Amino acid sequence: MITADITLVGSPGGAGDRVGAGGRVGDFPAEVDRTQPALSPTRTGPTLPHAQEPHMDQAGTHRGSGTGFAPPVGESAIEAHGLGKQYRRGWALRDVSFRLPAGRVCGLVGPNGAGKSTLMGLATNMIRPTTGGLRVFGAVPGSTESVPRTAFLTQEKPLFRRFTVAETLRLGRELNPQWDQEVAEGIVDAGRVPLKAKIGTLSGGQRTRVAFALAFGKRPDLLILDEPMSDLDPLVRRELMATLTAEAAQHGTTVLVSSHMLAELEFICDYLLVIANGGLRLAGEVNELRAAHALLDIPGGGPFPAVAPHTVIEAHRAEGRPGALVRLGAPITSGEGATPPTLEELLLAYLRSPDAPSLIAPSARVGDIHDITRDRQKAVTA
């Protein structure tokens, strides 16, 4: 239902055409270029989600050297179909369908209790869905194909308190066939966490660092991080985020990270999922989502003017300049006083307006197997 035909703008590919054709909106990619790769100079650009939409990727995302680690076109790290989870107190997630293309760093954003942790638990077989299903690299969560490829850092970051740091890393070594001791020790050493210290004696931040080391050392193809940064100081947070992006870029790891630090997500994410009230509100590449919205200046008071053909997501009149964040329904002409929203502004608008119509970009839409094969064929023949 949420994914029901609310196309980005008209037909697939149309959004890119219009954004490209628009006057000021055409400037957005430059802005993206400046902010996004700040922490990730080595990040391999995301691959084309759909071969027929090359304009989407003009936003400077091809900066990476394209060293060939990118997964094949069309592979999904996560694919959810009509996913729902009902607890005793009600639905935590309801009828969520999306796909996360492999190789992306995806931010998962939503208010508290929106279903973020539930979604992550579903992807790692900690929770079983009530309705629908979810696949990790095409395999059922919890299966022998998906478990070694997925690492999950839960919000509580549980560790054995009586183990030493070295023993905790040994746990990772003993239980993971692809364990990378160098990566894990590197992360621990960078924080000067003594290997002989018991986990119970470490500070919260140090413990988080060890939990990170355990997740990275597994060398997963899909890394799921639930509020990973909440108890870290700003310096450590930046350092670990840099590690995250560097590792992800080097190994083509897909990352799904939930966070309330909206500004920081902008540094690491090139993909976005927004959940509110158990439903998916936004899904797609950061660039295409930003390009599909604009902040319109609407001076003066009085009744809110019609902004057709755009859809108002949130009208903010009190704070800062009066105006509205709109989803574009047509190219913007230069006279309209429109500026591109930052990721934070975009997210805040959607978090404040949980009833706004949802927007699922083409690359995040699930198709049946025919869609995937058809895309591949097109990619080959194009």
Added chain:
Amino acid sequence: MTTLTHDPAHTAPAGRPQNAPGSRQAGPRLGGTAWLVWRQHRAAFWTLIALTVLCVVVMVFLRGQVVDYLDARPQKSGGLPPDFEQYTSRLSSFGGYLGFVPLLTGVLLGAPLIAGDLESGTAKLVTSQSVSRLRWLTMKLAMPAALIALSTAVLAAVFDWWWSPVKGRADTLEWTSGAFFDVTWVMPVAYALLTFAVGAAVGMLLRRTLVSMVVTLGVVVAIEVVWDRFRLSLGHIMSVGTDKGVGPGAARPELPAGAVQQGQGTYFLTSSGARLDWTACLDKVDNDRAHTACLESKHVIGWSMDYLPISQMHTMQWLGAGIMLAVAAAIVTFIIVWGRKRLL
């Protein structure tokens, strides 16, 4: 520089020459889930091993005392020296203490086993590694179960060895009591494994360590009560009778050595083979003649007694252990089936 995702040079965990600082402690060389389970529960395992060794040392010492005493006083016609009582009472009270072993394994080893991991969240930590839930759960149950089986088997064997010199001599030691029946042969192994499985299942369902321990305590006590009532029905009760009358001079039936009398005392045996309760004609017992007439009118020809011979002990223990192991296996199957699907 590029690094492949599965660079073999980076992923050779076994080949690391340096030993992790945590692994210097004494203990078996283990890998994979076995290492994890040993490391996580090593304090409990070492305690179990130490207590077993301590009990064995004490029993060997006490047996030495019994043997010395018996050697100094050679047996005369089946009777025992009067002050021998102190040795037999030590034996039966020690057997009583060993009877608490199943309670301890259930409450202290079984209940916290899975509940601890669920409570602290470490179950999520382990299941998000590459190892399957099934393997982890199996190892988690198998390693403590193996240690429990080993230690209870050793305790049972040593206790049996201590008991053997006086087994046929002391009529005061009833082998049907829990202090002997439950702590020898295969019984303690099966009993302890059953309570361990019960504790683990309770812990998995309740997910809180302390609550699980309390509930397990209650369940194990309930099992104990049921088992105490049920134990003797595993045997096949034998009867021994006389046909020389029931007068004052008539001989009472004699039980074989090591047999334990069952039923309500001694019965009257009638000529038809039926048995009468010893209270028959009790109201006429003041008058010898009336009493005799009463008994004769009922065709009483002698006494009869029920007993369980000690030769049945091992059969009964096998039966009881088999039942307990079957229940334990059912519980373990439940833990694994449930745990695979709904552990977290």
